[in-house]
Amino acid sequence: MSEEIAKYKKPESWALVSLEEITLPIVRVNREYQPAQEYFKYIDIETVDNVNYKLKEAKVYTWGNAPSRAQQVVKTDDILFATIRPYLKNIATIPQESNGAIASSGFCIIRPFLVNPRYIFHYILNQSFIDSVNKFAKGTSYPAVTSKIILEQKIPLPPLEQQYRIVSRIEELFSELDNGVTTLKKAYKQLEVYKQASFKNAFEGKFTQSWRKENKSQYQIYKWIKKKKEEEYASKIESWDKKLKAYIKGGKKGKKPIKPPIIKSVEPFSESQLVSFPKLPQSQWKWIKLNEITLGVEYGSSAKSVKTGKVPVLRMGNIQNGIFDWGDLVFTNSTSEIAKYQLHKEDVLFNRTNSPELVGKSAVYNGEQNAIFAGYLIRINHIKTIIRAKYINYYLNSPFAKKYGNSIKTNGVNQSNINGEKLINYPIPICTLEEQDLITQELDSRITLVDNLEKAINRGLQKIEIFKSSILRKAFEGDLVENDSSDEPVSVLLQKIRTEKKQYLQDKKEENKLKPKNIKRQRKSDLSVLEILASTEGAILAKDLWQQSKHKDNIEEFYEELKEILSKIKEVKTDTESLLSLKK
Numbered sequence: 001m002s003e004e005i006a007k008y009k010k011p012e013s014w015a016l017v018s019l020e021e022i023t024l025p026i027v028r029v030n031r032e033y034q035p036a037q038e039y040f041k042y043i044d045i046e047t048v049d050n051v052n053y054k055l056k057e058a059k060v061y062t063w064g065n066a067p068s069r070a071q072q073v074v075k076t077d078d079i080l081f082a083t084i085r086p087y088l089k090n091i092a093t094i095p096q097e098s099n100g101a102i103a104s105s106g107f108c109i110i111r112p113f114l115v116n117p118r119y120i121f122h123y124i125l126n127q128s129f130i131d132s133v134n135k136f137a138k139g140t141s142y143p144a145v146t147s148k149i150i151l152e153q154k155i156p157l158p159p160l161e162q163q164y165r166i167v168s169r170i171e172e173l174f175s176e177l178d179n180g181v182t183t184l185k186k187a188y189k190q191l192e193v194y195k196q197a198s199f200k201n202a203f204e205g206k207f208t209q210s211w212r213k214e215n216k217s218q219y220q221i222y223k224w225i226k227k228k229k230e231e232e233y234a235s236k237i238e239s240w241d242k243k244l245k246a247y248i249k250g251g252k253k254g255k256k257p258i259k260p261p262i263i264k265s266v267e268p269f270s271e272s273q274l275v276s277f278p279k280l281p282q283s284q285w286k287w288i289k290l291n292e293i294t295l296g297v298e299y300g301s302s303a304k305s306v307k308t309g310k311v312p313v314l315r316m317g318n319i320q321n322g323i324f325d326w327g328d329l330v331f332t333n334s335t336s337e338i339a340k341y342q343l344h345k346e347d348v349l350f351n352r353t354n355s356p357e358l359v360g361k362s363a364v365y366n367g368e369q370n371a372i373f374a375g376y377l378i379r380i381n382h383i384k385t386i387i388r389a390k391y392i393n394y395y396l397n398s399p400f401a402k403k404y405g406n407s408i409k410t411n412g413v414n415q416s417n418i419n420g421e422k423l424i425n426y427p428i429p430i431c432t433l434e435e436q437d438l439i440t441q442e443l444d445s446r447i448t449l450v451d452n453l454e455k456a457i458n459r460g461l462q463k464i465e466i467f468k469s470s471i472l473r474k475a476f477e478g479d480l481v482e483n484d485s486s487d488e489p490v491s492v493l494l495q496k497i498r499t500e501k502k503q504y505l506q507d508k509k510e511e512n513k514l515k516p517k518n519i520k521r522q523r524k525s526d527l528s529v530l531e532i533l534a535s536t537e538g539a540i541l542a543k544d545l546w547q548q549s550k551h552k553d554n555i556e557e558f559y560e561e562l563k564e565i566l567s568k569i570k571e572v573k574t575d576t577e578s579l580l581s582l583k584k
Contacts, residue, residue, distance in 0.1 A: 010156045011478035015490045019120070020151040022497055024111040024504070028071045029102065036064035036535060041101035043074065045082050048090040053125065055092050058101055064535045069104040077117040079110040081124060084144045086133050093121055108147035113504075114497045116163040122170055123155055126472045156476050157494075159487035166475050173471050177464050184457050184464075191450050191457075198446045199398035205281040207442045208435050212284060221286045221430060225293065225386055229263060232295065232383045236260040266292045269427065277427055278400060285431045290380070291424035293387045297380055299352075299420065300373035301341045305330035311338050315374045316351045319363045322397050332372060341372035346389040348380040349373055350396065352418050359416040360405035362396040364389045378420055391436040394443050395428055529561045530568070530582075539572060539579035 010016060041058040044067070049056050061070065074080070076099040082090035084106055094101070103109060112120045123129060132153055137143035158166065201207055243257040266289050269277075277287050305313045309331030318325050332338060343349075345367035351359060353376045365371065373379060382392055395401055404427065409416040431439075474480040529549050533540070540548075551558035562569070572579040 014158045016154050017157050022115050024113045026109045034063040044104040048092045050090045070102045071105045072103040074103045081108045108150045118167040119163040159490045161487045165481045169481050184460050188457050195450050196399050202439050203429050208438050228385045287427050288430050290426040295381045297378050297420045300375045300377045301337050302375040309333040312371045316376045319361050324363050343371050348389050348392050350378045352378050356416045364393045388436045390440045533582045539581040542578040
C-alpha cells in the first residue's frame with residue numbers, strides 16, 4: 001500500500017482494492033486486420049484538456065495512414081490516464097459520442113466494471129493518487145509509468161449505493177465551485193480588456209486631452225526633437241574628446257576611445273503608412289520612428305555565462321510583464337564584458353529573439369543592482385531629454401506595438417526574431433516630456449490596480465482548488481456523506497465483480513472462437529510503388545519508398561516500376577534526396 005493511500009481513514013465498511021480488481025482488461029487492435037480505408041476517431045494526449053479533464057475534438061484517420069500508437073478501442077465511461085508525465089494529469093472520461101474511438105497506446109485505459117465510473121474518475125484525479133503513481137515514473141526527458149503500475153494502485157471502495165451518493169455530492173459541490181471559477185476567470189478577462197484599453201487610450205492622447213487644452217505647446221515637435229538630438233550628440237562628442245585627450249596624454253595605453261557615429265537623417269513615415277496607424281491629437285503629437293529619439297541600439301553579450309560570479313547577466317527570461325525578475329540569474333566574471341555591456345539606470349532592454357508570442361517584450365533597468373545584458377536583448381539608447389524610459393517601455397508592451405512587431409518579425413523553428421534594424425524603425429507616438437510623465441503616472445496607477453486585482457483573483461482560484469482537494473479527501477475518508485448500514489456490503493459487491501468478470505472473460509473467449517478468421521490486411525511491403533504513393537499523405541523519400549515496396553530486395557525492379565508510372569509522379573529534389581508523391 002502506498003504512503004498516500006495509507007493516510008486515508010477508510011471506514012470499516014469499505015474495502016481497499018486494486019484498480020485491476022474492479023476493471024476489465026483492454027484488448028489491443030491488430031492493425032494488420034483493419035480495412036486500410038476505414039475512418040475512425042483518434043484520441044491522443046493532445047486531445048485531452050488537462051484543465052477541465054475532458055476531450056477536445058478528436059482527429060480522424062484511416063487505418064492506412066494512422067499513427068502506429070493507434071491501438072486501443074475505447075467505450076463510453078472509460079477513463080483515459082496518460083502514462084507519460086503522469087503529474088500533468090492528462091486524464092479524461094470517454095463521452096457517448098466518442099464510443100468506439102481509437103486511443104493512443106500512451107494511455108492506460110481504465111474500464112470500471114460493476115462500480116460507479118465517476119467514483120473511480122474522481123479518485124484518480126485526487127492528488128494523492130497522482131503522487132502514488134508518479135513515484136514509479138522512469139525516464140528523464142519523458143518520465144513514464146506502465147499501465148500495470150497504474151492498475152496495481154489501491155483504491156478505497158465503499159458499497160455501490162455509497163459510491164453514487166459520494167459522486168452526487170462531489171459533483172454538486174464542484175458545480176458550485178466551478179461557477180465561482182467561471183466568474184473569476186471572466187473578471188480576469190475583463191481586467192485584460194481594461195488594461196489593453198488603457199494602453200490604447202494612453203498612446204492616442206485620450207488620457208491627457210484636458211491637460212492639452214490648458215497647456216498648449218509653444219514649439220514644433222520635429223524641431224524640438226532635432227534640437228535635443230543635436231545637443232545630445234554634441235555632449236557625446238565632448239565626452240569622447242575628453243577621453244581621447246586623456247588617452248593621448250597617458251601614452252595611448254589601453255583601448256582607444258571610439259568616436260560616436262555621425263547622426264544620420266531618418267526618413268519619416270509616408271502618408272500612406274500614417275493612414276494605417278491610430279489617429280493622434282492634431283497638434284503636439286506625431287508618429288515618428290524609434291530611431292529619431294535614440295542614438296542607436298546595442299546587442300548584448302554573447303559570452304558564456306556562469307552560475308556564480310561578480311555581476312548578473314540579465315536574459316530574456318528575466319523580463320516578466322514589463323519588469324525585471326531577479327530570481328533566476330546567471331553571472332559573468334569578465335572585466336571586458338562588464339565594461340562593454342554595463343547597464344545604466346533607465347536603460348530600456350528589448351527582447352529580440354524568443355517564442356512567437358513573447359518576442360518583443362521589454363523592461364526598464366532601474367539600477368536595482370549592478371548588471372550587464374545578454375545577446376538576445378537589445379539596449380535602446382534613447383535620448384532622455386526627448387523621451388522617458390517608462391514611456392517607451394509601456395508603449396512597446398501596448399497592443400499596437402505588439403501588433404506591429406508581429407507583422408515584421410522573422411519566424412523560425414519555434415522562435416521569432418526582430419533585429420535591431422527593424423526595431424529602430426518601430427513607429428512610436430511622441431509628445432512633450434510633461435505629457436509623457438502624466439501618461440506614465442496614469443498607467444502606473446491603472447496597471448497597479450489591475451495587478452492587485454489579478455493577484456486577488458489568483459488567490460481566489462487557488463482557494464477553490466484547495467476546497468476541491470478538501471472535498472475529495474473527505475469523500476474518500478467516508479466523511480462527505482452519511483454511511484448507510486442498510487447498504488449492500490462491499491464484500492458482496494466484490495464477490496459479484498469477481499464472479500461476473502470471470503464469466504464475462506469466458507464469454508468473450510468463446511465469442512472469439514466463433515468469429516470468422518480475419519483476412520490479414522496487405523502489408524506495405526507487399527504493395528507496389530503506385531499503391532504506396534496512393535495511400536501516403538504528402539511526399540515520401542525515394543529510398544523509403546523503395547524499402548517499403550515489394551521491390552525492397554531488387555532495386556532494378558523498383559526503377560522499372562518508377563519508369564512505368566513516371567507521368568503520374570511529382571519529384572522534388574533536395575541537396576541529397578528526392579521526395580516523391582502522386583500528382584494531383
